[in-house]
Amino acid sequence: MNWTAIAAIYRFEMARFFRTLAQSFLSPVLSTSLYFVVFGTAIGSRIQQVEGVSYGAFIVPGLIMLSVVMLSISNASFGIYFPKFLGTIYELLSAPVNFIEIVIGYVGAAATKALFVGLVILVTATFFVEIRIEHPFAMAAFLILSCLSFSLLGFIIGIWASNFEQMSLVPQLVVTPLIFLGGTFYSISMLPPVWQTISLFNPVVYLISGFRWSFYGLSDVPILLSLLAILAFTGICLAVIGWIFKTGWRIRS
């Protein structure tokens, strides 16, 4: 393993993040505050509590996941697409590194950035609502696994995309609807029975349910199922990346 190269990629990617640290920090603070104003105050005044938790506090895990998932995807896809777009990928391909090392460098950096933003949102939320974390280790595990798995997905999107439009296609057309319909702002139990069943086909439901469980002990689906779902998703992403590695798809001619 060429750890020096992995560290070089990681440092280089993080430098991009630090160049725009103010934006990286302010943007999630502002958007989280807006969510609390709109959803927490306006809607929360009508929905007092969800399963014993105040509505404002109830949406916190979903809000964190919403940003973490979207940022993991955009960071990782941009991270690998930008060198393709600029042509600087020649350096990665001609360096003594294998694809696994490249993935660790890029995905690690993307996941770190998303994790940072996730934590900023968590801290911001404490200014608006009272939050309790019943299972801190499970919370950390879900958060880190989500950052990593969606960064892997982002990396695949970045490899696949041949223009900037394609880069935003999957996040906008697939991931955003899945997140909004995955129980970010509500409990699945609040839906009619038919929609409850349909929701179970949405993988994000398992993610948000598991993450919310780590906060309040509340879940729409069994916690083990949530854990298995996120592990399975990570496994699928790794398998796809393994295939890309073997074939050099869209990277090496």
Place this chain on the structure above:
Amino acid sequence: MTTILSIKDLRKTYDDGFEALKGVSLDIRQGEILALLGPNGAGKTTLISTICGITTPTSGTVTVGGHDIQADFRAARRMIGLVPQEIALEPFEKVWNTVRFSRGLFGLGHDSARIEEILRKLSLWDKRKNAIKELSGGMKRRVLIAKALAHEPRVLFLDEPTAGVDVELRKDMWAIVDELKAAGVTIILTTHYIEEAEAIADRVGVIDKGELLLVQDKKTLMAQMGKKQIEVMLTCTIPSIPDSLAHHNLVLNRQGDALIYTYDTNAERTGITTLLNDVAEAGLILRDVQTRQSSLEEIFVTLVSGDAA
């Protein structure tokens, strides 16, 4: 001289069926400068890309310092530096950081002194804190070279290093290449500029349509294929070549005041002495005499147009 890079029957056929390399074999000696000449689409960049790992070969083998580029890619690639044809750099990154990144990517630990030495050598030291986007085109090319040298390669590929740069910078590049050669670095450069190959290469390879037409010592090539001309300038103008000089196959210039004689430098007798005697006997008075040798460009054009014997 030791062979540092060995290419054997290298073939590359793209998915669309285009055969970019048709069995290229070539041994490159340690410490030499080899210029690869060829028209657009000849396969120069594909050859370099394949050796460097950017393109996967269809068949054939390449070893660098005895390391196979596929089976032992880490050891092989550590020895190689690549300066690409296009200026490909992250615009917002600083010069120092991008060179440091390149060194790390090739598995070498951070070494400020070494990076400083490279930046100073390439006149980039004053620009080390500048973002790439603030640099001129010529400076960006220097950054590409600095990145390629950051891991101290033994073999350096320069793909069209002076394409689109001004004369001054081109001369600077040649000086850099000379310094690298003095430091023992083997250099393979592709170029469209024949004068570049003529000025700095030890050997010249001509590639066309995916085939290596020849690889030869530059001086030998020019001596073998180069024709020399002697221009005999007269004090007066003449309407035509006198009959007594017809057997010399002379050409009269347009102004009618010079006779041009083409001869083979390798021939046992060049016929120059006889010509000059005959010119004097014909009553013509010499004003001046000039000789001219065919350039690599003329040789190159002859080769790729298929006229080579």
